[in-house]
Amino acid sequence: MRRTYLGEFEEIVLLMVAILDGEAYGVSVSQELERQTGRLVTFGAIHNTLIRLEEKGFVCSELGGATTERGGRRKRLFSITAYGSRTLQDIQQQRSQLWQLVPPTSLKVSGS
Amino acid sequence: MKSPTPPRWAQRLLTWLHPADTLEEVEGDLQELYTYWYQQSGKRQATLRYLLNVLSVLPPFVRQRKRKEDFYQPYLLSPDMIRNYLKIAFRNLWLNKLYSLLNLTGLSVGLAASVLILLWVQNELSFDDYHHQADQTFRVTNTLKVSDEPWVWSNSPLMLGEAALREVPGIERVTQFKKPWQALAFRINNDLRSEENAAFVDSTWFASFDYHFLLGDPKRALDEPNSIVLTESKAQNWFGEPAAAMGKMVRLDSLDMVVRAVVRDNPPNSSFRYDVLLSNVQNRERSHDENWNNFNYQLFLQLKAGTQPEKIGQQLTQLYHTYKKDSSITASLIPLRDIHFNTTFQSDSLPKGNRRTVTTLGLVGLLILIIASINYVNLATALTSQRAKEVGVKKIIGAGRKRLFAQFMTESTLLTLLALGLALAIIRLCLPLFNNFTGHQFTLDFQNGTLWLLLLGSIGLTILLSGVYPSLLLSSLEPVKVLKGGNVLSSKNTHFRQGLVIVQFTISIILIVSTIVIFQQLRFAQTQDPGYQREHVFTFQMPYSAGASTPNNRDFIKHRLRELHGVVGVTSANQSIVDLQSKHSGSLKWEGRPEEYEPTVAQFSVEPETRSVLGLNLAQGRWFQEDMKLDTANVILNETAVKTLGLKAPVVGQWFEFQGRRGQVIGVVKDFHFRSYHQKIEPMVLFYNPGWQMQVFARISPGAAARLLAEAERIWHERYPETPFRYTFLDESFDRLYQAERKAGQLFNVFANIAILISCLGLFGLATFSAERRTKEIGVRKVLGASVTSIISLLSRDFVILVLIALALATPVAWYAMHQWLQDFAYRIDIEWWVFVLAGTLAVGIALLTVSFQSVKAALMNPVKSLRSE
Numbered sequence: 001m002r003r004t005y006l007g008e009f010e011e012i013v014l015l016m017v018a019i020l021d022g023e024a025y026g027v028s029v030s031q032e033l034e035r036q037t038g039r040l041v042t043f044g045a046i047h048n049t050l051i052r053l054e055e056k057g058f059v060c061s062e063l064g065g066a067t068t069e070r071g072g073r074r075k076r077l078f079s080i081t082a083y084g085s086r087t088l089q090d091i092q093q094q095r096s097q098l099w100q101l102v103p104p105t106s107l108k109v110s111g112s
Numbered sequence: 113m114k115s116p117t118p119p120r121w122a123q124r125l126l127t128w129l130h131p132a133d134t135l136e137e138v139e140g141d142l143q144e145l146y147t148y149w150y151q152q153s154g155k156r157q158a159t160l161r162y163l164l165n166v167l168s169v170l171p172p173f174v175r176q177r178k179r180k181e182d183f184y185q186p187y188l189l190s191p192d193m194i195r196n197y198l199k200i201a202f203r204n205l206w207l208n209k210l211y212s213l214l215n216l217t218g219l220s221v222g223l224a225a226s227v228l229i230l231l232w233v234q235n236e237l238s239f240d241d242y243h244h245q246a247d248q249t250f251r252v253t254n255t256l257k258v259s260d261e262p263w264v265w266s267n268s269p270l271m272l273g274e275a276a277l278r279e280v281p282g283i284e285r286v287t288q289f290k291k292p293w294q295a296l297a298f299r300i301n302n303d304l305r306s307e308e309n310a311a312f313v314d315s316t317w318f319a320s321f322d323y324h325f326l327l328g329d330p331k332r333a334l335d336e337p338n339s340i341v342l343t344e345s346k347a348q349n350w351f352g353e354p355a356a357a358m359g360k361m362v363r364l365d366s367l368d369m370v371v372r373a374v375v376r377d378n379p380p381n382s383s384f385r386y387d388v389l390l391s392n393v394q395n396r397e398r399s400h401d402e403n404w405n406n407f408n409y410q411l412f413l414q415l416k417a418g419t420q421p422e423k424i425g426q427q428l429t430q431l432y433h434t435y436k437k438d439s440s441i442t443a444s445l446i447p448l449r450d451i452h453f454n455t456t457f458q459s460d461s462l463p464k465g466n467r468r469t470v471t472t473l474g475l476v477g478l479l480i481l482i483i484a485s486i487n488y489v490n491l492a493t494a495l496t497s498q499r500a501k502e503v504g505v506k507k508i509i510g511a512g513r514k515r516l517f518a519q520f521m522t523e524s525t526l527l528t529l530l531a532l533g534l535a536l537a538i539i540r541l542c543l544p545l546f547n548n549f550t551g552h553q554f555t556l557d558f559q560n561g562t563l564w565l566l567l568l569g570s571i572g573l574t575i576l577l578s579g580v581y582p583s584l585l586l587s588s589l590e591p592v593k594v595l596k597g598g599n600v601l602s603s604k605n606t607h608f609r610q611g612l613v614i615v616q617f618t619i620s621i622i623l624i625v626s627t628i629v630i631f632q633q634l635r636f637a638q639t640q641d642p643g644y645q646r647e648h649v650f651t652f653q654m655p656y657s658a659g660a661s662t663p664n665n666r667d668f669i670k671h672r673l674r675e676l677h678g679v680v681g682v683t684s685a686n687q688s689i690v691d692l693q694s695k696h697s698g699s700l701k702w703e704g705r706p707e708e709y710e711p712t713v714a715q716f717s718v719e720p721e722t723r724s725v726l727g728l729n730l731a732q733g734r735w736f737q738e739d740m741k742l743d744t745a746n747v748i749l750n751e752t753a754v755k756t757l758g759l760k761a762p763v764v765g766q767w768f769e770f771q772g773r774r775g776q777v778i779g780v781v782k783d784f785h786f787r788s789y790h791q792k793i794e795p796m797v798l799f800y801n802p803g804w805q806m807q808v809f810a811r812i813s814p815g816a817a818a819r820l821l822a823e824a825e826r827i828w829h830e831r832y833p834e835t836p837f838r839y840t841f842l843d844e845s846f847d848r849l850y851q852a853e854r855k856a857g858q859l860f861n862v863f864a865n866i867a868i869l870i871s872c873l874g875l876f877g878l879a880t881f882s883a884e885r886r887t888k889e890i891g892v893r894k895v896l897g898a899s900v901t902s903i904i905s906l907l908s909r910d911f912v913i914l915v916l917i918a919l920a921l922a923t924p925v926a927w928y929a930m931h932q933w934l935q936d937f938a939y940r941i942d943i944e945w946w947v948f949v950l951a952g953t954l955a956v957g958i959a960l961l962t963v964s965f966q967s968v969k970a971a972l973m974n975p976v977k978s979l980r981s982e
Contacts, residue, residue: 025141
């Protein structure tokens, strides 16, 4: 099957959406990313990535959840699609298959 | 707690620049983040990070969310869409037959007129452009400083060309031509043909200038001394067909010549309008020309690349010093391309253009196109309310603005293309007339790139002018408003349309005023007494080439003419009185002349009979008399001369020296116009020198012209069997002085008519539209007792006001333009107020007539009909 290419950052953001499980939107994704990986990225990078993920069909979105701290503006909530979760699982599976093939000695850091 | 707010200007920046469909969520997210940062690391940090992050979601960094397409939307210019545009366009054109017809007529007439005129303008502007060496080709100009005004000659001595080629470095090639003084008479198979458009040229001529050889060898066409080259049409005229001309004999005087080549006719933008080119070697006057004092040749130099024309000019001036021993002549070079518009030369035989006429006509052509486009704009926008529903429904179904724009542009393009088809037909029909008028041979030759450029240019301009505004307007209508009903057009739109009508009528009125003023000035020139009598006088010139026997022949012919029944008088002079070019300077002396004062005067050689034949009036003294032997040394002055030269009273009887002969001033002749009214009357000296009189005048009684001319020709051939008899009537050559003005007048007349016609077509359309829209109103008014006249005036008033505003705008512009035009005349009319009143009345009258056609119809309609239709 020809899989749509998923970039490293895209994969991380997609994972964040999965982690947040229905509570993912721009702010929460960026805060979660910072908390889990320590990466500080601009909001624009996350915004663009989310749009791209949606275009590729990994996530879907809807507007909702206006709060006062946002000045009454709605947020766009993202959730992972079936296709998205399958892709993540595929990646995970492929990785572990590959891990199986790595001879244990080759990953040993010399000297330890 | 009030949450902290980020900088307002950054928020505004975001609102402006961030894509609209993700704005809400991004604004909210950033606000939330700002609060988060604020609480975490304080205001300063938060603001900084906020700014950075705002920047990250502005274009070009931000990604546009793709709109979810709920339906299939074809590409804007896909074949299906284009087919749809065309179908709708045709249906609409067909639906509004009247408006389409009005538009079509206006556009096609406008296009035809402007394409024709631009054809001419383009031709004028591209004179001599087509020679591939035009950039390096220059003509020698000679400037002779005598007295106060310099004489500028286009002719050079034959010797100069030879000397230049020999001694001046940087000259690639020299070529020259000489136009014979009079028409040449050729004998072809015993037929005598007089040929005006003949010239003697150097053998380098065809290497210097581009000719398209149909027959014969371009490189060697004029190598042999007795060669002659004809243009296609001349060959056709002389020999039946071009191919038959090759190698045929042609006899000029006693020389036999052979046709060596046939070239394609001169293009209309060529300065060299010669149909017969003869090898210069056999020019009989050549020996006479081998002399530094005879300026008979136009000398063209082709310079090597990088040579400075100024330098060459100085070196040529030096040649005059060395060989002619004359330091009063300066030579300079004028680029070949500039010759056509340069009018500083005294009697340049090449045809001249007037840059101002060219610009004016180009502008007028453009204006006509604008007027025609305005019609379309006006009618299309007026019909907006009819099309509004269509636009609304289409938008709701999902048509974007671009698609609607494309659709309306298709409509205007389609109409313009249809108009182009019609315009081409009109042009084809009018082309012979136009060629006759301009004296050029234009053809609708579709292989010609310039024609295509012109057509495409005017079409493009028309589509742009007519299509863009209505398309923008129509495609901008908002579906909700439209479908709710009500007035979709703001009053701004109506004002815009009215503004355009004003523009149309302003242009039309300016053209009308110009036409009236031009014809008035022409009438003035026609009716003003020039100071001599030009009716019933024909004149002809004795052949120069005939040599010593000429005075004898002249007297013979004069004598024989006098004997004819119906001839009132016969006389001779040096030149025709209608346009006397002969000038003299240097030899004038009289009592009280200031030193160094060397005026230039016109010189007119007359004889005793001249006064009665030409009807000149004396102010003082007497005319030359037959029995006064001394009169050949005496002179008569005109009134201007007495004033300019400052002769003290009594003038008659004073001594006067002219051309080395001292005599008396025997009389003063009343001023008469011996040139056109463009020029002021100059000082003139009339003298009596029978050797200087090659122009014969004969006054005849009215009605005898045909018989007497036949007799005169017979007498002429007794002495000159080889030369055709060529005469002109004075009143005809008088009229010819104003030929350019008359043509301009006719042209403006045509244009004014076209402009008015097109404007009225538009007005008619608008009136129809407004009458249709107000059908109900009129019905109600009639039911309530309005009279037919009041309704007509109601419907017409709006339009008449527009025309009046146009009149107010046009008056100063037209006045200024015509004032400028009249400055060209030394003797001119004043522009009177009634011209504007007349133009205004005409415009208002025509507009009223146009509108009333509709308003009367509307006013006479039975109100029952209009009110019933719901």
